[in-house]
Amino acid sequence: MTQLSLTFDAVNEETPGPKWAARWNRSWPAYEAWFIARGGDQGPSRDQCREALKRYMPELVATYDRLVIVAGGSDRAARFLSTWCPPTYLGxxxxxxxxxxxxxxxxxxxxxxxxxxxxxxxxxxxxxxxxxxxxxxxxxxxxxxxxxxxxxxxxxxxxxxxxxxxxxxxxxxxxxxxxxxxxxxxxxxxxxxxxxxxxxxxxxxxxxxxxxxxxxxxxxxxxxxxxxxxxxxxxxxxxxxxxxxxxxxxxxxxxxxxxxxxxxxxxxxxxxxxxxxxxxxxxxxxxxxxxxxxxxxxxxxxxxxxxxxxxxxxxxxxxDYSQRSVAEDAHSRTEAGPGLVDWSQAALVDWNAVAHDYAAGNGRAISTYFPSGRLNTQKVA
Missing domain, CATH: 3.60.60.10 (Penicillin V Acylase; Chain A)
Structure with a gap:
């Protein structure tokens, strides 16, 4: 089951330093995997990315350069942080x-x-x-x-x-x-x-x-x-x-x-x-x-x-969002009617895959994530 909790941190750091570096070290492995999987390595070069920043947002270049240094200075990190022509993402x-x-x-x-x-x-x-x-x-x-x-x-x-x-x-x-x-x-x-x-x-x-x-x-x-x-x-x-x-x-x-x-x-x-x-x-x-x-x-x-x-x-x-989610699932079961997803099987679904596919814009039907043969193929959108 997908983890239905999220930790929120309020952080104050006037210039990029150890607090931002700690956040980078914590988050970069997941972002790097996403960047590679979504074709980021086939995108613009490091120099092209910095030149784009210099052309359109020159006031950010000094901050960008410092962030790249704090992040370790790798080519992939520099291209990721520029966000010039990045992989697609939704929300x-x-x-x-x-x-x-x-x-x-x-x-x-x-x-x-x-x-x-x-x-x-x-x-x-x-x-x-x-x-x-x-x-x-x-x-x-x-x-x-x-x-x-x-x-x-x-x-x-x-x-x-x-x-x-x-x-x-x-x-x-x-x-x-x-x-x-x-x-x-x-x-x-x-x-x-x-x-x-x-x-x-x-x-x-x-x-x-x-x-x-x-x-x-x-x-x-x-x-x-x-x-x-x-x-x-x-x-x-x-x-x-x-x-x-x-x-x-x-x-x-x-x-x-x-x-x-x-x-x-x-x-x-x-x-x-x-x-x-x-x-x-x-x-x-x-x-x-x-x-x-x-x-x-x-x-x-x-x-x-x-x-x-x-x-x-x-x-x-x-x-913790789990209680709110459970309440919604129960409502879905009673209101679904014929031809919709049977949410009683929700515990058997890899909801992490659902969330990531939606964010990636893959557009699959929710029913395809459920055990085969137990549902119809009604699409969520």
Missing amino acids: GCSLAAVASKKDVRLVRNYDLSPQLNEGLLLRTKWSGRTVMGMVEFLWGLSDGINDAGLSIALAYGGRSESGEGFGVTTILRYVLETCGTVDEALVALKRVPSHMAYNLVLADASGRTASVELAPGGGMTQMPIAVATNHQSGKTVAERPAFTRTFQRRAHLEKLRVKPRKLNRQFLKSPLLQDRHAQGFGTLFTAEYNPKKLTLGLTLNGQRWDHGLNDFAEGQRIV
Whole structure:
């Protein structure tokens, strides 16, 4: 059975040093295996990767060079850390930003398997600006805030095609290291290409909010309202929409009419909160950013953990999602009806394989993981 727990660490290290090195040593073996298996060694050379950073995000080059040294300096580590034309990866999320005359919030649900998240909240001052956010790929960010009050979060855009560009988590790091307002961030996002389709929501201390769609290989479309889930506008087709429930979640977000301070509550209940952790799609955390107060409130399986950019305290939380998952499985059995998966056999499934295949975009039917001859072949999406 898949391990349904995740350890969250809050770490403060202003420049890359022993704390980041410890995290690298802990996480790199798994990332290296993923990088090799997904064709990373056939990608751009080390020099090409650094040149791409120098061209599009020159302000990050000094930090990148230091990280490569701390990571041991290998060719593969250097190419991995650049995130230039990396292997494809997927995920799920719901995002929204709401502002009033006196208040503003950006809230994000991070939906995936517990085994596919680093569980690291990192506060840094790598390039002179203080940044706090949830780490992906060891130095990129899936969401975060800086000392100017600029906040940003990402959601997978719903299609696995890729183009020449950077991993989006590095782009979010770049925005928070170099920009102070939503308008400045939009200029940067238009210029720096993403290697896959992603949706971003932004908010700043002035109350300005925005949502954009990034296209594989470059290109940005600004959206009319500051919400996002896991599909994009236009003629593009979302992958596994029934499984991710992306259209239902976005429809709910578009109808919301709440004050900023009440936005977070919406993300702690259906249809935004996901409890299918064993299937690789459960809400691991809800992040509530307050750009005016420079704070982050993390909700971890119902428990709140607050952090301030200027009064950051290191700590650790261990979260067990198994009870929530068990409750969801029981509900699935009673509501499944004819032609759906029989969840009574869930204990016999390698859920780790399910989660990793989903994250890799392989698109298999859930029933193929169950004992043969016991189920039909109904697809999850």
